[in-house]
Amino acid sequence: MNADATHDESNYLNATSGFKSWFWSVDHKRLGIMYLATILSFFLIGGSFAMLVRYELLDAAPTLSASNYNKAFTLHGAIMVFLVLVPAIPASLGNFLIPLMLGAKDVAFPKLNRLSFHIYLFGAFFFVTTLVLGGVDTGWTFYTPYSSKYGTNVITALSGAFILGFSSILTGLNFVVTIHKMRAPGMTWTKLPLFLWAMYATSLIQILATPVIAVTLVLLMVERFLGIGIFDPALGGDPVLFQHFFWFYSHPVVYVMILPAFGVISETVTIHSRKHIFGYTAIAASTLSIAAVGFLVWGHHMFLSGQSETMGAIFSFITFGVAVPTAIKVCSWIATLYKGKIRWNTVMMYTLGFLWIFTIGGLTGLPLATLSTDVHLHDTYFVVAHFHYTMMGGVLFALITGMYHWWPKMTGRMFSEKAGVPIAIFAFVAYNLTFIPQFIAGHRGMPRRYHEYLPQFEEMMQLSSIGSFLFGLSLFCVLFNLIHSLVKGEKAPANPWDGLSLEWETATPPIEHNFHDQPICTVGPYEFDDIDVKDRVAAK
């Protein structure tokens, strides 16, 4: 790095100012920050609905009306899935980091990148409209014939999801091209940081699966307007066909949510234990194979839908196959930690939290993938707890991990470790208090999506509600911790964690076009064992 390139120079945050300079920016870093802020705002809205749901379930007797309760869980699910979880890591951290990690000046299509963001805002506008008009009550899954004939404000919600799909497709397209074509000299595929491998697989899924939800939603809208009869049994169609359409996208999309989370963890687990990642090739390969096999298992959401038993058995069998690459990853991360010089800092706390949470989420998927046990567990709180452990716990913990890990790079400020570590422990305990009781209640037969329930479930539901309120509180603490750093935090050095990937080689915060000179990739991103990092940085 040039000596003059370090201090008192304009960076991407202060190069220009004003609302317009942000809103019309094509800089991937600014877009990443704007995505992050928008996504977190919608997380707040989606989270409020979650709190409403948990408030309703505090006791067995109903407080909300059934229809209001239906709206609350639908809005919680739809906002969380379409507006938060799908773009959560790719659009925010992905946008910010991909060109930096590649040693490129921007993504391959910066204007398209901006367009994706504006499309995202447009789609979000439809969701807000849905809210203003009084909500929607079909469940985020929009199952027919209820959604095609009845339900409230289905059209605005469908339009929102349809539009957001395009944002997701274009982002994926951009990232695939960027990762293929814009790697720094010397950065071979085997020197690609694992976060980028994860983003690459994610982007492929976004390109190949998202159009199917687009066409599904179009058909559903036409079904509602014209009664075309493809999904409506009363007109001669098949509601189970709708579920095939829906899950052909919506199963792969859970990997759009979780693969980037795997990517974040692959980075933090190795940097903060000062050890080369265990099984680099295995993790990269398992990332791709999860993406590929993820397309073959959608029918496990439909075991009790009227799908044929034969097809159910096939789907069940393939679903077990997904467990293999996932287990390879978890084992590799744990092997990376083994005998490492672990830093017990905030980032590591969330990383460990992720490992615990995701492992539980993954393992509880197996009884759900088994045809016979799924008959008992289907549509109970067991399923709810399972997908919260994977989707919400997994993704959110990884997002927070990533936010803390790259916070110095993004903002130029260090956060308080003293507050960060206890908050992480608090969040972890509250999280488990929320969802472990749901496993117990679910396996005892508590059904999901009911606004009142039998008294024997009251204990577990109350524990879960209390846990969720505490978890909400802990997230506000995280937010406070991060915002506090902006005001009171120390100035961050360029490479606070002694990382080796290229994003740490540029200034903190990065300059407008990332690098003064084209960086050249000489060592792999995880070769901590072989090279003394401090010396290497000093030698530059």
Added chain:
Amino acid sequence: MGHSHNEPHITPLVVYFSVFGTLILMTFVTVAVSYLGLPPTISIIVAMVVATFKATLVATWFMHLIHDTKLNIALFLAALWFMSIFFVFTTFDMSSRGNVMKMSDTFGFRQNMAEAHVRAGTVLVRKSETPHTYDVSIDGGTTWASGLVEPEHSSSH
């Protein structure tokens, strides 16, 4: 980015025109075959083979896949691969429903709906002369046809 090659590959005009000629010819063939009155299954197979041939010509020559990078070809093939998974799995579900347990599919549903109309008196059903089948009428009983709707509660009529 090491090697620099891409002077665009100029395809000779004769190639474009012969591909176009073949496409037109194949269109004539496929329409002509449809007038032969072949059995539906064979007819579909012929039409799809011709269409696939035409599509391959378009992709190979008009879309220049023949000179393109392996990566672009792979992306195209990946899309086709996941498309066919969608088709094959879903179709297999449709064709294997009810193999293990008898269950109500859309036809069952529509028959139930038809029975509801029977009960409401909008259609009439009577036992047919053939055993286990029923005659149905929707015009108040002047014309009848058999075997289309099998009601459970037709005794009242």
Added chain:
Amino acid sequence: MSSENADQKPYHAFFFHTMDQQNSSHKLGMWAFLAQELLFFSGLFMAYIVMRYWYADTFTEVQERNLLSIPMGFVNTLVLLTSSLTMALAVREAQLIPVVENEESKKHRAKLIKLLLWTAGLACVFLVIKYFEYSHKIHVGTLPGTFYSFAEWPVFTGSDGTILGAIRPNGTIDVNSAPHIFFSLYFVITGTHGLHVVIGVGVILWLALRAKRGEFNSEYHAAVENVGLYWHLVDLIWIFVFPLMYLVA
């Protein structure tokens, strides 16, 4: 800004090292876009396959009753194939424009514009023929789903809005027959395809405008190539739609 970018051509974006990198990126991006287009249409074909699997006799009967005009579909296929040829030739002209402006670049650019306008014109012919087909169907009532009102092949709609099936001449209901669903598929599939043609006309005219402004040469014509790819895909989909809808009995 570092000085290495100073001598770059105006169409060479600063974040690409070489035009080669830029062009191959644009092309890869387009193929990714085409991949998503294919998956989008796969949903429509999926619906077709399933409905055909259930209502095979309906599809045959549509054919026997001659409810879709084979001549119109046939002519439209020829029109679209021809437009694909003109588009391919347009791309070829763009490839031939020398980077340094001279008489030859003017000549090829003029040809490029002419071929683009031919392509857009043929696309409009396709749309006009489609318009006549649609208006005939609206006239006789072979419309999608609940709007289906074709007198010669009526369906029975219950008082609750349920469509039970076609009414046979002898007054019975055939629950295995669903002409209203066939026409749903017809309108949704050809409509979506038609929308792609309309968008195609727009982008082809935009290319013609840019070419008229003197843009594009053998080094910089990724936009022409990519619109070409898009247009061939629209053609490619029609190659399947035509036999599936009009021909296969």
